[in-house]
Each structure stands twice: as structure tokens, then as C-alpha cells.
Amino acid sequence: MTKTQRQHRIGELIDHDVISTAAQIVARLHDEGIAATQATVTRDLQELGTVKVRDEHGARRIVMAASPKLAPAPLDHLRRMMGEWVVSVESSANLVVVRTPPGCAHVVASALDRSALRGVLGSVAGDDTVLVIAAEEHGGAALADDFRALAGLKTLVDGKAQGASQ
Amino acid sequence: MTKTQRQHRIGELIDHDVISTAAQIVARLHDEGIAATQATVTRDLQELGTVKVRDEHGARRIVMAASPKLAPAPLDHLRRMMGEWVVSVESSANLVVVRTPPGCAHVVASALDRSALRGVLGSVAGDDTVLVIAAEEHGGAALADDFRALAGLKTLVDGKAQGASQ
């Protein structure tokens, strides 16, 4: 079973049942023949964007955060997604244009939505392009540089790519 | 530089210039500080779905295939995409419903479009769901089994998941 499939199953479990610890999830998965330790499940919960709350009976419960920003996925997740899918980053004033292969823009946009990266007001994904609106105090150019760093692209200096040749 | 970024640059080169061999691409990339050998570039061209044609002057030229089906990507590419993103597969008559995490359906649909997998009439991608229409002679159930094998999911027998517990 792949990590994505396991995470999907975990998402179903916490939506459906009252679950309060990672160990409970480990046990449920084990009942279904899915092997994972508490450490792995905890990382999964982080990537899924879950929070622990009190339900209406006062019991503690793990749930999906109401908004992705309330439980951002680790920056490593964003770095992996951008490293895998982003092919170029350009900016104009407070806008950043991120290019991906066809059909992959939504993966990058989703990862951006679920990250804690600062300076992002919002984003819109097409087929192979993500348009990102930068917060005014951060600016498109600075945000574009952050994106390049995450995607393993060269930063620009005076409009030119900078850094040692690979 | 990532593989995706290199492949994007290769796509730009063959769109823009008359290029007839992988070695020419290796040289162009080298001029831009991008290291890759003929073997790697050849694999890239396969994944990109390119063909070699005669242009209007009779010169041989590598171009993107007019239709993905004319130069399908290796099955390994589809397997990697489905292994990474598909969380479940279900079928009804001649339809197959493939579930992915939010925002990832297009990646799977694009990989399906660009594969040589038989029995697929067409597909439509939503946010987290790909609807695949199976060719009549192949059938949705058989196609769903093919998808499960590619995605590393268990096959079904009489509606039940089959295979040793992991």
C-alpha cells in the first residue's frame, strides 16, 4: 500500500469515527492489514492537515482542520511538490506565475494552499499554470524567489539567473 | 535542476529549433549548464511523447506528437503516477471511477491520456476524481483491475479485496 493510499484511509477513519490518538489509528490500520507505526501516522496526520479538538461531548478528537491554514502541512511537503512539478517561476508586481507540466498545476496550487508559506494571498490554477497573488508587504519578486528556492530553481539577480552551473 | 525542469527545457528547445538527435539536445543543454547524457535525454523524449518527422524542407526533426497516442509515454510513467496519486478504483458497467487526493485528478488523467494502456475511450478529471470510460470490448471491471495493478491496490474478487495482507 502506498503512502497516499494509507493517508486517504486515515482521512476516512478520522472523518467517520471518534479517534483521539495516533496509536488508535495504528490499531485500526493494523486490523485492516495496513502496517504503520505511531511515528509514520503522526507524520501522515501532519501532512493531511489535522487538528485535535473537543467534540460536543467533551471528548478529544482528531479532525481535518476547517481551513488548510489552521493546520498547515510541513514545508517539506511543499518543497517536494514544487521540486517535482514546478518548471519555472516569474513575477510581475504583486503576481507570480508558476509553470508546471500540463495537468499538474492543481497539485502545486493545493500544496501552496496547505502550506504555511507567508506572503501568499491566494492562487488560481489552470492546466499548466498557477497564478499566485502576493501579499502587498511581501511582494511578487520576493515570493517568486521563495518559490524558486523551494523548487530548486536558480534565483534571479537583475533579471538574470544566478548560481553555479549544474 | 530537476528532471521535470530539464524535460520542460527540452520541450521548449524542440518547439523552438530544428533538432534531429538526442546528442544535439545534450549539447544545447550543456551550453546552458544542464548536465545530461544521450541516454537520459532519450528517456526524456520518450516521456515527453515526441516523434521524429520530416519537416517541410525534408530535414529530420524531433517534435511533440500531434496526439499523445501517437507517441505514448512508457508504462512505467503511468505506473509511477498512479502509484503515487491513486487512492481507490471502482467500476460500474463501462465506467471506472478513480479517486485521488484533492487537486491531483488531472495528473492521473494526463498520465492516462499519454499512455498506451488499452481499453480507455476517454477520461474526465474533476478535483479529486477521474471518470474513465472503458471501451465496450474491454469493460469497466477489467479496466479497473488494470488500474489497481498499476496503482498497487488489491484486485477485487466477487466485490471483495483480494491478496495477502501487507
Add this chain to the structure above:
DNA sequence: ACATTTTATGCATAGAAAGGGATAAAAATG
């Protein structure tokens, strides 16, 4: 405030992916 439980993380390891070298196989050329 303290004890217990739970989560988070450093480190190590296994497996997968990517890529290079060499060369077999296929394609192109003459």
C-alpha cells in the same frame, strides 16, 4: 505541580527513482 500519555524528531536503514556508461539494436544514410 507532577505523572502519564502522546507527539515530534534525530538517526539509521531499506527501497525507489534517476542517471551514466557501455553496448546491443534499430534507424538512417549512401
Add this chain to the structure above:
DNA sequence: CATTTTTATCCCTTTCTATGCATAAAATGT
């Protein structure tokens, strides 16, 4: 058809990702 050029692939190495173990740190319960 022979020769040359180019592509494809096998095998190997390196790098990266995912995961488990152990335990430190944080959260929870009393």
C-alpha cells in the same frame, strides 16, 4: 545492402524518500 549514426536498454551507482526505532519534548490528565 553495407556502413554509419542514433536510439534503446542493461547494469550499476548515487541520491532521495519513506519508515521504524528510540527517546526528547509537548500535551493531557489528575
